[in-house]
Amino acid sequence: METFYRFPKITNPSPKNLCRTPMEQAQKVLEEATELFEEAKRPDARRIEMGLEAMDVIHAVETLLRRYFTDCEVRLLRDHCMLKNAARGFYDAHE
Secondary structure: OOOOOOOOOOOOOOHHHOOOOHHHHHHHHHHHHHHHHHHHOOOOOOHHHHHHHHHHHHHHHHHHHHHHOOHHHHHHHHHHHHHHHHHOOOOOOOO
């Protein structure tokens, strides 16, 4: 799944992140998404800061996927999600 992920795998987590449960990792995703939301709702939302927060969300989600799903499962989950969204008309039919 090297082509799927945007960030390198975390190999040296901080001591507080060594044994995150799935719920704790999902909480990390929520925390990062909340930071993105807080940045986006500012009247003077700063584009770069908002983008950095969005990247933090992606990194947290990738960490969850890597820790709790095999590459094969991630591929199947991605395919299912893409099929669902294609059926909803979210994608350009020519891509």
